[in-house]
Amino acid sequence: MSGMASAPPRARxxxxxxxxxxxxxxxxxxxxxxxxxxxxxxRLGGAPAVWNSAMLVYQALLLGGYAYAHAIGRWPIARxxxxxxxxxxxAGLTLPIALADLPAPSPGFEPLWVPLLFLLTIxxxxxxxxxxAPLMQRWYAADAAAGDPxxxxxxxxxxxFTGLLAYPLLFEPxxxxxxxxxxxxxxxxxxxxxxxxxxxxxxxxxxxxAPLAPAxxxxxxxxxxxxxxxxxxxxxxxxxSATTHLTTDIVAMPLLWVIPLGLYLLSxxxxxxxxxxxxxxxxxxxPVVVLLAxxxxxxxxGSGGLTTAFATVLMLFVVAVALHRRLxxxxxxxxxxxxxxxxxxAGGALGGLFTALLAPVIFDWVWEHPILVLAAAALLPNRPxxxxxxxxxxxxxxxxxxILVLLILAxxxxxxxxxxxxxxxxxxxxxxxxxxxxxxxxxxxxxxxVVAVLAMLMLGRGGYQTLWASIEGTRERSYFGIYTxxxxxxxxxxxxxxxxxxxxxxxxxxxxxxEPTTYYGRDSGVGAALGVLPQLAGPEAxxxxxxxxxGTLACYxxxxxxxxxFEIDPAVVDFSRGEDGFTFLRECAxxxxxxxxxxxxxxxxxxxxxxxxxxxxxxSSDAIPLHLVTSEAFGVYRRKLEDDGLLLxxxxxxxxxxxxxxxxxxxxxxxxxxxRSDLTRLGPGISPSVWVVMSPDAxxxxxxxxxxxxxxxxxxxxxxxxxxxxDFASILPFIQWQSILGK
Numbered sequence: 001m002s003g004m005a006s007a008p009p010r011a012r013x014x015x016x017x018x019x020x021x022x023x024x025x026x027x028x029x030x031x032x033x034x035x036x037x038x039x040x041x042x043r044l045g046g047a048p049a050v051w052n053s054a055m056l057v058y059q060a061l062l063l064g065g066y067a068y069a070h071a072i073g074r075w076p077i078a079r080x081x082x083x084x085x086x087x088x089x090x091a092g093l094t095l096p097i098a099l100a101d102l103p104a105p106s107p108g109f110e111p112l113w114v115p116l117l118f119l120l121t122i123x124x125x126x127x128x129x130x131x132x133a134p135l136m137q138r139w140y141a142a143d144a145a146a147g148d149p150x151x152x153x154x155x156x157x158x159x160x161f162t163g164l165l166a167y168p169l170l171f172e173p174x175x176x177x178x179x180x181x182x183x184x185x186x187x188x189x190x191x192x193x194x195x196x197x198x199x200x201x202x203x204x205x206x207x208x209x210a211p212l213a214p215a216x217x218x219x220x221x222x223x224x225x226x227x228x229x230x231x232x233x234x235x236x237x238x239x240x241s242a243t244t245h246l247t248t249d250i251v252a253m254p255l256l257w258v259i260p261l262g263l264y265l266l267s268x269x270x271x272x273x274x275x276x277x278x279x280x281x282x283x284x285x286x287p288v289v290v291l292l293a294x295x296x297x298x299x300x301x302g303s304g305g306l307t308t309a310f311a312t313v314l315m316l317f318v319v320a321v322a323l324h325r326r327l328x329x330x331x332x333x334x335x336x337x338x339x340x341x342x343x344x345x346a347g348g349a350l351g352g353l354f355t356a357l358l359a360p361v362i363f364d365w366v367w368e369h370p371i372l373v374l375a376a377a378a379l380l381p382n383r384p385x386x387x388x389x390x391x392x393x394x395x396x397x398x399x400x401x402x403i404l405v406l407l408i409l410a411x412x413x414x415x416x417x418x419x420x421x422x423x424x425x426x427x428x429x430x431x432x433x434x435x436x437x438x439x440x441x442x443x444x445x446x447x448x449x450v451v452a453v454l455a456m457l458m459l460g461r462g463g464y465q466t467l468w469a470s471i472e473g474t475r476e477r478s479y480f481g482i483y484t485x486x487x488x489x490x491x492x493x494x495x496x497x498x499x500x501x502x503x504x505x506x507x508x509x510x511x512x513x514x515e516p517t518t519y520y521g522r523d524s525g526v527g528a529a530l531g532v533l534p535q536l537a538g539p540e541a542x543x544x545x546x547x548x549x550x551g552t553l554a555c556y557x558x559x560x561x562x563x564x565x566f567e568i569d570p571a572v573v574d575f576s577r578g579e580d581g582f583t584f585l586r587e588c589a590x591x592x593x594x595x596x597x598x599x600x601x602x603x604x605x606x607x608x609x610x611x612x613x614x615x616x617x618x619x620s621s622d623a624i625p626l627h628l629v630t631s632e633a634f635g636v637y638r639r640k641l642e643d644d645g646l647l648l649x650x651x652x653x654x655x656x657x658x659x660x661x662x663x664x665x666x667x668x669x670x671x672x673x674x675x676r677s678d679l680t681r682l683g684p685g686i687s688p689s690v691w692v693v694m695s696p697d698a699x700x701x702x703x704x705x706x707x708x709x710x711x712x713x714x715x716x717x718x719x720x721x722x723x724x725x726x727d728f729a730s731i732l733p734f735i736q737w738q739s740i741l742g743k
Contacts, residue, residue: 025132026159065130081199232347267320298463417460504550525676525691551585664719
């Protein structure tokens with residue numbers, strides 16, 4: 001943007017117009033992404049893969065938009081403007097935004113159905129708006145006096161970043177989805193006017209004959225094109241793998257979806273600015289950051305809490321700045337601008353395709369993350385921080401010996417690091433990690449040696465255990481998560497984890513095998529209610545359970561009762577029915593039907609007043625399936641319950657306090673609610689839990705309390721002031737920041 005102040009008034013006005021047009025288009029483009037994903041939650045659930053599928057569609061549409069901009073870029077500006085404005089108006093006929101009416105997917109077809117839903121919902125307007133950034137830069141550069149147009153791409157991504165921030169902080173907490181859609185539509189109308197004004201300004205300036213004729217463009221070879229693809233693909237893939245971590249362990253909501261994407265977009269602001277001191281500094285230290293933060297990329301025994309999450313997003317930002325800055329440094333002349341952005345977009349789409357579509361099918365764990373970290377290390381600018389070999393005067397042979405010695409030292413430390421990790425010696429683990437990282441820092445300037453050291457650090461810091469779990473075949477990956485079975489022979493336990501959260505536990509001793517464990521102990525809210533259900537609802541009580549897990553609750557079934565399980569993930573059913581896996585279901589409820597699909601949709605097909613008790617236990621890791629905690633969802637539960645039935649909801653969560661919102665929902669639907677926090681009476685295999693027990697019949701709640709007087713029951717807190725609905729919800733008032741910051 002340098003030189004703007006010295007330009008003639010007319011030129012300054014034109015520049016401001018182009019900046020405003022690009023900012024508006026990018027703002028709308030990235031405001032609509034979380035908006036549509038939020039609309040889709042009631043139909044798709046809260047799996048992190050849903051957001052990754054959405055991002056894959058957005059990247060594909062972005063590629064299409066960039067290809068379109070490249071294709072029409074050779075025409076005169078008047079013709080480009082006529083075509084582009086015409087397409088903008090035609091796409092606008094699909095507004096306001098509303099979800100496409102598609103039938104529910106068959107189990108296993110979610111990876112194809114989810115992208116189709118997003119494509120049909122937002123495809124036309126997203127496609128045409130995505131062409132804004134390269135097309136406006138092309139029009140801007142048509143004036144020979146305008147100068148280098150690439151700085152406008154930084155402005156474009158600043159608009160994108162602002163749009164992402166605006167959604168969770170302004171739009172979602174204050175506007176319903178319907179209002180959000182109309183506001184976006186009004187913004188789209190304003191964008192059409194800005195595009196028309198920009199076209200008119202450039203046409204009046206006589207820029208349509210353009211000094212950007214293809215004949216004058218520089219040749220670009222295959223090797224350079226492939227480098228651009230790789231430099232764009234790796235940050236894109238890393239952005240999605242970081243998203244998977246955050247949304248698995250906290251909550252599948254746009255508030256957290258936008259953090260990795262926002263940092264990814266912000267990286268362009270610093271990378272596509274030659275004067276950015278921060279961009280230069282980050283690119284310089286990027287290899288060190290990757291060595292220190294990327295060394296944790298193979299850890300699978302636990303997330304490591306806030307520290308690891310912070311390190312993950314920091315590494316993403318630094319890597320994205322460094323690789324995008326390398327792209328910027330290798331940019332072609334403005335005559336090949338649209339081709340450059342087309343290849344960049346293709347690289348981004350390839351990174352998304354690998355992470356969102358191929359990796360879940362190929363790998364049993366998130367192996368795409370360490371692979372992408374290693375790829376980043378191979379692509380980063382790789383210069384020594386200090387030329388110690390030169391200072392020592394080492395010749396070529398001596399340098400090779402020094403490199404070999406450092407590689408051997410890193411390998412030895414990697415083995416020791418594994419042993420110290422097994423012994424849980426935190427001080428030595430930290431020392432070992434720093435030692436290996438220091439070897440990598442000394443090897444900067446020797447790209448493949450640094451990559452090898454990083455791989456050794458990954459293996460030593462959890463990689464051997466993660467790799468062994470894959471070799472043993474104790475882990476399975478589905479569209480909805482990653483599940484790992486572990487045998488704790490010393491404790492006589494078998495456990496299933498989902499993400500970093502315990503998903504199920506069973507004693508292997510036949511005498512204890514049917515004993516409920518984890519969040520479902522006999523003193524938990526659900527254990528207390530199901531234990532006395534025959535006395536409350538009769539011997540032939542009908543029970544529905546949303547969320548199968550390993551089938552632990554099945555062993556509360558009494559003779560004469562009719563039970564139905566609802567589970568969205570076929571992989572979970574396989575674990576619960578495995579011959580050499582968990583036996584709760586096989587031993588306690590072998591004939592109970594399991595209904596595959598989203599529970600809210602499947603429940604709608606059941607007759608009203610079908611159940612005497614309905615258990616909602618569908619949280620995966622600490623992610624909240626928001627569509628199961630809205631007023632509309634509670635309306636479904638209420639209709640499917642008998643007038644004196646029990647609704648039991650598991651709300652244990654490390655980061656979100658759901659008690660006020662559930663209290664408000666119970667009140668809205670005329671139900672009496674009590675809380676059971678099982679935090680102290682924890683026997684072997686029992687985990688702390690918080691359950692809410694509700695019923696339209698206050699007398700039934702009173703009878704439950706009387707029958708389990710040995711337990712402490714609590715009144716729910718004051719209801720939240722606003723209900724969560726399919727059209728309006730915000731987690732901001734319910735985040736337990738002290739839990740997040742105290743991790």
